[in-house]
Amino acid sequence: SPEQIRRDQRIGLEAIREFLQSKTSFDVLPVSYRVIVFETSLLVKRALNILLQNSIVSAPLWNSKTSRFAGLLTSNDFINVIQYYSQNPDQFQFIDNLTLNGLRDVEKAVGTTTSLETVSIHPFKPLYDACVKMIQSSARRIPLIDEDEDTHREIVVSVLTEYRILKFVSMNCKETKILLQPLHELNIGTMTNISAAKLETPVMEVIDLMIQKSISSVPIVDDQDKLINVYEAVDVLTLIKGGLYTDLTLSVGEALLKRSDDFEGVYTCTLNDSLFAISETIRKARVHRLFIVDDEGKLLGVLTLSDILKYILFS
Amino acid sequence: SNIAVLPSSLPQIHRAYMVQMHPELASIQPITTKKSKTRWHFGIRSRSYPLDVMGEIYRALRNLNAEWQRPSEEELWTIKVRWKYSPNDIGVDSTQKKIPDMMKLQIQLFQLEPNNYLVDFKFDGWDNADGSEVENVGIPDDDAVSSFSAYPFLHLCTRLIMELAVNS
Amino acid sequence: LATTSIKHNTLAVACVVRYKRKYVTQILYAPL
Secondary structure (H helix, E strand, O other): OOHHHHHHHHHHHOOOOOOHOEEHHHHHHHHOOEEEEEEOOOHHHHHHHHHHHHOOOOEEEEEOOEEEEEEEHHHHHHHHHHHHHHOOOHHHHHHHHHEHHHOOOHHHHHHHOOOOOOEEEOOEEEHHHHHHHHHOOOOOEEEEEEEEEOOOOOOEEEEEEHHHHHHHHHHHHHHHHHHHOOOHOOOOOOOOOOOEEEOEEEEHHHHHHHHHHOOOOOEEEOOEEEEEEEEOOOOOHHHOHHHHHHHHEEEOOOOOOOOOOOOOOOOOEEOEEEEHHHHHHHHOOOEEEEEEEOOOOOOEEEEEEEHHHHHHHHO | OOOOOOOOHOHHHHHHHHHHHOOHHHOOOOOOHHHOOOOOOOOOOEEEHHHHHHHHHHHHHHHHHOOOOOOOOOHHHHEEEEEEOOOOOOOOOOOOOOOOOOOEEEEEEEEEOOOOOEEEEEOOOEEEEOOOOOOOOOOOOOOHHOOOHHHHHHHHHHHHHHHHHHHO | EEOOEEOOOOOEEOOOOOOOOOOEEEEHHHHH
């Protein structure tokens, strides 16, 4: 009965919260894994190539002069550089020689308000605390920092993402099975003021949209408002690969041609789907958000991993 | 569940649609993900004459103001290095704990086959500059013993490798 | 210490470190 389903939903959420309280971020880490770190004196265009070469979209930075962790390189940084270039097209040489040290100045120059201080957390704190910190800082990833026992210098143990945490929950928390309430009853996700674009929209306009609304993806719809694709923040990495800024004049449809062939596609769901079904999808595939569509495929809204994490922790 | 992958968002289908509308777009190529896998080697390799290699290393260590122990007869191909590592710590440790700043390394030359040598770098702990022992907080149990930051070691190795690369 | 050949004036060094009961391959990219 709907009442039983609602009761189960509450029981399931409580159980998942307890699970998150009982585990540490360290528990999410595989037995053996790698951490790719960039020295802050590295050129931005080199760092970009290394990210693409390793099929990653972010990396912790290490300032060898101070021997300290210097924040995370993310797609936001590349979006700032693109914005700086579009505002100062004569500064190509400056951008070509830009090192990771210089990204904070570019961030100030374009006036983005990303939190200057990267939040981090100790690996042995409860996983619940890492989730709270990520949600509070609207970061989608959080570095795990410990200190060296002898020298008390920082160790970047790893970087946890929302996706990895939700995947860990879906794989280890059987209570996800009783989260069967349909999305339309949960008041979750963004259903109004969705900024969408068309395939012909200039990619720079889409990037400006991401900056203005602090979003990491813009749905692409056709003339009947049917969802046909999505431009994601991580797509800007392929746009300026090799330090070329000539492709900024492309339409977003053309820019999407640069996506690598192993892109797994955009995930959609309907308002009748449950968090159990979504959790199963996260367990099996690299899902970073789901677009909510109606029976004809028209765009209704978007459900991000932050929305899901926020709902699990605070609803 | 109605969860599905949007077919028109798959790269191959998106490409077919775009090129059908504008054939000239076929020239825009996707990012190739099949990268040449990064090839890793132990240490650095050298085909130079072994004594020349050792000479290069000592010269590089001297240029970088590192110290080394006089090698013993039976360990001619191992260099025990001490290297002052004191980055201008902006935030010196808040509790003013004494931070050891002399890193110890062992650099050893191995022969892989005739005319093919390998220089191996190994971290060998920390010393205090004044020679006092690094205070080890209690007997490190198995878990505690390994909260070790590799970055200073990796950083000094990059400095040494760059010095060798530049000199050679 | 593991190294890769120097490409585009960039050096990559790595070492496998034990962190508590897990193994971390720390990879550092630095400009020459």
